[in-house]
Amino acid sequence: MNGQPLLEVENLRIDLAAGDTRFAAVQDVSFTINRGETMGLVGESGCGKSITALALIGLLRHPLMIGGGTIRFDGREIQKLPASEMRGLRGNRIAMIFQEPMTALNPLSPVGRQIAEMFVLHKGASWREAENLAVEALASVRVPAPERRVKDYPHQLSGGMRQRVMIAIALACGPDLLLADEPTTALDVTVQAEILDLIRELSAAKGTAVLMISHDLGLIANMCRRVGVMYAGKLVEERAAEDVFRSPSHPYTGGLVASLPLLGARARHGRQRLREISGVVPPVSAFPKGCRFNPRCHASTDRCRAEDPVVTALPDGGFVRCHYHE
Template sequence: MTTAPLIEVEDLRIDLDGRSSRVAAVEDVSFRIERGETFGLVGESGCGKSITALALIGLLRRPLSVASGAIRFEGREIQSLSAAEQRDLRGDRIAMIFQEPMTALNPVSPVGRQIAEMFVLHKGKSWREANQLAVEALASVRVPAPERRVNDYPHQLSGGMRQRVMIAIALACGPDLLIADEPTTALDVTVQAEIIELMRNLCAERGTAILMISHDLGLVANVCRRVAVMYAGRIVEQRGSDEIFRACAHPYTQGLVDSLPRLGTRAAHGRSRLREIAGVVPAIADFPSGCRFNPRCAQATEICRTTAPETTWLDAGGLVRCHHHA
């Protein structure tokens, strides 16, 4: 008898209701995350990563809605749970670090109270006990002078400190799954490295699985065991992080890898230019027919423009959606 994965997404479709029509913002998305695993979801801005994450914790709001597919947590269908059951699950068993802590945190409430709320709501602690646990939570994410910082408001903290507060809130109840949506956005590289290392260490200590969402393939490949690459609402490749760098199967993934800066590479005259993927991710209402990457793909042929590629399982493990992956 096999053990069910911690969370499993199967053929997920998320629709966007427009004034005169309904379009699929995310389509045919499937992946699974095992207990304690770190899984990456990569793609350019606007490809559907964040709304997929919001669907996992039941935070989609109109005009977005889950149209079909399944999201199962420990074998239970999340969509079938009542609003109260989803609230109990959210924050306790599944937690999320949102993309921009300045807008995710309540500007008129001290950060300590925002952390303490988690212990009151999900663990039944008194406010006195919860406030002490909030101090300990700030200390665990290496916030200096946590006894004083619990009384600070978000605007009194630096970007890095606000992100640490978000991590403290997310990990307060010891969740089984942590969703990190661009957790290092707008932070300088030294703070980025500290935040990522902090997340990895805390989650390793607690056995927490991580869904890391980013547009930075290099960051995700260094942190995650497996990576799914998303383009225009569909997963186009899903493989182990080592295979992603060693042998990309999809032209879009290859474009992401080629755009990464590398030490020791120089072009003529001592200067080199990073490769770029021409064009932009299409708007939801303007997804092209066939393979959605075909207008930007140098390898595109007639079949790419007329027929959407099926999912192909690779001999080395993983999957790809491309007519010419061989």
């Protein structure tokens, strides 16, 4: 984890086109990930986490497009690479576990062939060799009877099984960077632990960097060294995971952490309602002026409603976007 970061994102902007108008769905997002490091990205639905990951892997489609900034992978700018070169990276050195396996998998192809394709395209294997490797890949993510399952189509599998197929595809070529968008969705607790252990093993053995996107703050706290908190298309806080959960600096981060149930709290204090953040994430076309969190913030002032807070470096090495973080 020394030397140049594997991934560097600087001032990334993602635009949403609506006729002749463009809205900044993601704006001024910057972060780095070192080799072998796992970084978490959290926030409510609609905050821009998934489209940020899609931008990193070159999978944005109209009406979404990169509107500015730099994405540098292993020292090389990749946001404007030709499609053929990006295909050489995608699935090989950069892989992604998609949030919705039913829409990400090809419904007309057996899952074994979809896994085998990775070895043929990126590793130069023959189809016969690739089919054997596909069986091994399914076995590695704890799919029972993998020799039989490789012949199944996605609709023949349960949601949890489809998710494991997606993970097998993503891990097939031993990527340098893994983008994991809700990787344990639809999996039971035992299988979740197995999959997370598998990702940890890959990271430890091959130095794979991981960007973990999840609503599950417990998972993020367990897996990640650093955490970025995203709200309405901006990173509002990024710090070491233990600092984020122990002493959040941004009111939005504090709201997320406060909404977590506390083990034993019900037993000690009787029935206790979970705290919640009032309101909802605004749509891209209606981001408020000033701090984007100000309509939902209990401590907002006229300054919050008028001025967009700048990035402020914190003594512990992270940063926050808040006028009153102290």
